[in-house]
Amino acid sequence: MFMQDRDGNLANGAIANLVDEVGGALVQIEGLPPSVSVDMSIAFLSTAKLGEELEVTSRLLGERGRYKGTLVVVRNQRTGEVIAEGRHSLFGRQASKL
Numbered sequence: 001m002f003m004q005d006r007d008g009n010l011a012n013g014a015i016a017n018l019v020d021e022v023g024g025a026l027v028q029i030e031g032l033p034p035s036v037s038v039d040m041s042i043a044f045l046s047t048a049k050l051g052e053e054l055e056v057t058s059r060l061l062g063e064r065g066r067y068k069g070t071l072v073v074v075r076n077q078r079t080g081e082v083i084a085e086g087r088h089s090l091f092g093r094q095a096s097k098l
Helices: 012-027
Strands: 034-042 054-064 067-076 080-091
Touching: 012 034, 012 054, 012 067, 012 080
Parallel strands: none
Antiparallel strands: 034 080, 054 067, 067 080
């Protein structure tokens, strides 16, 4: 299975995908094409076994014009331990002001 590494932990690539998807969903504007990922920086701080419940939160760090930055945090829901923290930069279209 591609979602886990050889030790049975959630793969770093799966966590990176979460950061990408959740960060992108946060800045998505209905009716416009999705924003494009420009940069991601992820700190992998712990591990999670496949099947453990995770809490994924995100917040907008800021925006300038069509450029936006998000922070995505992945935690073990039971223990509260931070599994990973990702900063995600995106570029996209702006909603019309008309």
